[in-house]
Amino acid sequence: MSLSEFLQMSGYGAYVWSCYGLTLAVLIGIEWAGRRRLREELTRATRRAQMAEGKS
Amino acid sequence: MTSEARITGEEPKSGTRWLWFFKLASPPHAYRLAGLLRPWFFWPAVALMLIAAYGGLLLAPPDYQQKDAFRIIYVHAPAAALSLMVYVVMAVAAAIGVIWRIKLAHAVAASCAPIGTWFTVLTLVTGSIYGKPMWGTWWEWDPRLTSELIMLFLYLGYMALRASFDDTQRADRASAILAIVGVVNVPIVKYSVVWWNSLHQGPSISKLDAPSIDSSMLWPLLIMMLAFVLYFVAVLCNRVRSEILKRERNTAWLTERLARS
Numbered sequence: 001m002s003l004s005e006f007l008q009m010s011g012y013g014a015y016v017w018s019c020y021g022l023t024l025a026v027l028i029g030i031e032w033a034g035r036r037r038l039r040e041e042l043t044r045a046t047r048r049a050q051m052a053e054g055k056s
Numbered sequence: 057m058t059s060e061a062r063i064t065g066e067e068p069k070s071g072t073r074w075l076w077f078f079k080l081a082s083p084p085h086a087y088r089l090a091g092l093l094r095p096w097f098f099w100p101a102v103a104l105m106l107i108a109a110y111g112g113l114l115l116a117p118p119d120y121q122q123k124d125a126f127r128i129i130y131v132h133a134p135a136a137a138l139s140l141m142v143y144v145v146m147a148v149a150a151a152i153g154v155i156w157r158i159k160l161a162h163a164v165a166a167s168c169a170p171i172g173t174w175f176t177v178l179t180l181v182t183g184s185i186y187g188k189p190m191w192g193t194w195w196e197w198d199p200r201l202t203s204e205l206i207m208l209f210l211y212l213g214y215m216a217l218r219a220s221f222d223d224t225q226r227a228d229r230a231s232a233i234l235a236i237v238g239v240v241n242v243p244i245v246k247y248s249v250v251w252w253n254s255l256h257q258g259p260s261i262s263k264l265d266a267p268s269i270d271s272s273m274l275w276p277l278l279i280m281m282l283a284f285v286l287y288f289v290a291v292l293c294n295r296v297r298s299e300i301l302k303r304e305r306n307t308a309w310l311t312e313r314l315a316r317s
Contacts, residue, residue, distance in 0.1 A: 010125075012125035019132065019186065035294060040298075042301060
């Protein structure tokens with residue numbers, strides 16, 4: 001099987017590859033959003049904790 | 057007497073048998089554990105996805121009817137399975153949170169919603185793209201498709217309801233009710249293709265002893281499903297940690313832990 005045959009997917013290439021592309025995008029997206037959210041909360045919480053330490 | 061009744065009503069007494077569980081579910085333990093376990097879900101998930109994609113795209117033979125278009129199933133079906141599974145996890149966590157008043161359970165439920173929403177969107181979109189060449193239409197008001205769309209509205213409704221409360225505890229309780237009631241839609245989605253005459257094809261692997269697809273096509277699907285489950289847990293770990301950080305602000309353990317770092 002040649003590469004172009006593989007990419008064509010017996011004529012369904014556009015459908016197959018768009019599905020795989022979208023899936024990859026969503027998987028990367030949820031992971032990225034989760035990491036960003038954790039980083040934000042960590043920064044916020046650390047700042048608050050350091051302020052509390054400074055006061056006491 | 058009334059004050060005593062109120063106190064016992066407020067603080068659920070647990071048998072010592074369950075002490076380990078409450079200890080494990082305590083925010084400091086859960087925060088640490090989620091961070092420790094995450095890589096053990098994430099990297100195996102990525103590896104299994106690559107193996108399953110290789111198996112599904114290259115090793116599996118084309119379907120006799122659907123030709124190579126059937127390969128969409130390797131991303132569409134796991135996404136759909138996760139869309140339902142994440143909802144069940146969310147509803148069970150919400151129920152545990154309401155019944156035993158475990159804060160961590162509410163944090164888990166709240167963390168599930170955005171992940172489940174994206175899996176549901178992915179299911180609907182890849183399903184639509186799969187449907188066009190197979191059925192000749194992007195969308196049909198068919199039982200399977202319609203009930204999956206309701207799944208999306210349940211997730212969105214859950215998040216909207218949470219966002220409408222300023223108080224986290226009230227948001228937890230109100231949204232938990234919605235999550236628990238909405239779980240009736242899960243079997244409706246799952247069995248819609250069996251109960252009603254649907255345009256959607258029947259299940260491929262519901263009966264493992266006699267699956268309706270060949271083993272060369274089946275194993276990449278099973279591996280991909282496992283990979284999606286592990287990936288979900290990995291993403292959930294981060295989200296639960298974020299929720300704990302948000303909910304445990306001003307607690308001694310967190311201040312101490314973060315001040316040290």
